[in-house]
Amino acid sequence: MKEAIIERSVLEVNMTGNNAGWRLFKDMFFKGLIVLLAFISMLPLLLILYHITINGISVINWEFISQLPRPIGETGGGIYNSIIGSIMLIILSSVLSVPFGIAAGIYLSEKSYGKIAQAIQLSVVVLQGTPSIVIGIIAYLWVVAPFQSFSALSGGIALSIMMLPVIIKSTEETLKLIPYHLKEASLALGVPYYKTILKVILPTGLSGILTGILLSVARITGETAPLLFTAFGNQFMNYSILKPIDSLPYRIFYYAMSPYPEWHTFAWGASFILVVVVLSFNLIARGIAIKWKVQF
Amino acid sequence: MGRIDKSEKRFSAIIFLSGLFIVVLLLAIFTTLLIASVPAIKVFGIGFFTGKAWDPSVEQFGALPFLVGTLLTSFLALIISIPFSISISIFLGEYYKDGPISAFLRSAIEVLAGIPSVIYGLWGLFLLMPIMRTIQTQLGVTPYGVGIFTSSLILAIMIIPFSASIGREVVTLIPADLKEAAYSLGATRFEVIKNIIIPYARSGIIAGILLALGRAIGETMAVTMLIGNSNFLPKSLFSPANTMASVIANEFAEATGLVASSLIYIAMVLFLVTMLVNIIGTYVIKKIALEASKEVT
């Protein structure tokens, strides 16, 4: 508000010349254009959320979430296998990526200026920007091909590779924010360095690290491409990580691309669930970042 | 005390190795792609990317259609999205830095960025495609509905959040005294934006665009669902086509032998291109952040 007052009084004092009116008009027009474009960009979001809710919410019922898919021609059924599959994949990929990610993040926060640290940081950047389908191919070549079978494990590995960069970066940044004097206090008490990190620094940075983990989980929950040739999808229920497994995004893709209208409605229903889950993870992550924030 | 020493050494080793693991992982990814592409490289060489025909029946694979598909969709998406993302950057960075409107728009952008790709595809398939069909019939073009233009449109929507947030950050980094100097000379807000803010933030905005481009090139699901899955060189903006990412998504699951190797060859090039774009974009942003922190002193 202060800026607006400055500019108007400045304008009133300094406005000279015949083109003052034209300049003011351009100014107003530009602002209107910016506001218009900014709000038009919101339109797709509103439309998408609207359509998902309208088309999806009516499909959701107890049967939908607890039953397996029926063969085409039969009515009813649900996406129980996809929901459980997604949960299993989330757990699997978190177990694989969280320990490595936090450890690497700790290393980077301790030694951010060494040559090796820079190489790691570069690798993290490249990894984060790698297309998810390429990661799917890698998981295929490393896990599916040698064992001649699609599996939940290969899908979990692909997803964990995608989770790593986010976890590493948020751990590194969170720990770097912790002031040195906290470390000093612990060291001066005779606590060994590694215990200082594990028992003082990590707990202090817990909220930031958790936020990073939740955000990366939110990201991979909606990923389909890496699962196309790894987890592969499975219309039956499967609890074994060595066999193909279904997932929400995969089912949405499969049903959406099919020619059957019943399956299309199921795709909307599954999308509704997926969007709610992903947005919830994001909200919780943000909530943790704010509520559990530690004051130094 | 030797016990403490051992624990210290073990701890340092664990975190060091975990960090190193990431580098090793990346190198392993590249090496795997390279080795698996060798069969295709041996047969087709670099000419792979000028070959127009992708024909499994005669084992003749040329990737030009997919290169063209990727370039067309990505750049078209970029062009469509740029006015919007720059507007958002200026809106949030200059006009409405705080307050409820700002918070609303910022949340909306975050939500947009968080929506899974396959859902964009679903929405595009059932809501955008019929509209495109109608438009195409009006224009007298074959009403595929899907094709390059449709997927570019959905891609544009998907990449707006990326360039917008980076653009916004860069715009807010501009030192206030530069703007004040301009205002005190009698400039309008528009003139300050046009003559001071945009040139100053130019490299940051370009970096944001680069990163959005990287995202667009690698985007798979929404594009796969809306591009029409045709392996022929697209003849117009409304033709169905395939991008490098979508052809892999469509064909890899059942591929063997030379087909598989060719697809992996494509994947490797995809990997290298996005890597390059991301490194340049990130490097530019780092430089800008460094300059900005120096200005404070």
Place this chain on the structure above:
Amino acid sequence: MESSVLTVDNFCAYFGDNQILKNINLSTKNNVVTALMGPSGCGKTTLIRCVNRMHELIPGAKVSGNMHLRGDDIYSMEPIVLRRKIGMVFQKPNPFPMMSIYDNVIAGYKLNGIKMGRDEFDNIVEHSLRNAALWEEVKDSLHRKGTFLSGGQQQRLCIARALAMNPEILLLDEPTSALDPKSTAHIEELIVELKKNVTMLLVTHNIAQAARVSDFTAFIYLGELVEFGPTEKMFTVPKDKRTEEYLTGKFG
């Protein structure tokens, strides 16, 4: 020798190629406060950090000479063992934000994995907080986190934390620089009280503070120990011209 808690012999400290401390010689007796005073950058903080070997945590730090704590060579001991015998209070109060007041006081035990009964810990907590003149103010909120305390209270919590380990010597590195005058006065009173049971080394850039609380003073200038002696004598009849100039405010 036995009555000395800390002796420093021909001690030099370096930071890379820079020599920060030149041939420091001093010793402190039981239950006295020794102040290290001098202008900014003279090396007094480095000296105090060499006592509990925190200086060497900075890459490029080197030392030569000897320091003994009750006859034990400080630089031959395991740093971790040494630090458990020495307490340190820092310029900026730094209670652990994730721990309650109770846990902060016994942090030295908890973090080092030293186990004791609940009653023993209760005793240590109450004892240390009383010694730090903080018990009455926090006894009903022992299990709340320490961050709601004021700056002065947080600093007393840090003192309690250091005292809980029963240190041979308590190092205080400009403990009141970050505090307001009222809290500063409280801490100075506390130091004078603690003198009865604890030996202390105090770094201060505040000449008046040194005069108020210390029994002995070391004046350090440009890395050299210019003068060392009983505070009262030094402040009234300084032996070295530089000391006199510093005390009268000609520099620093």
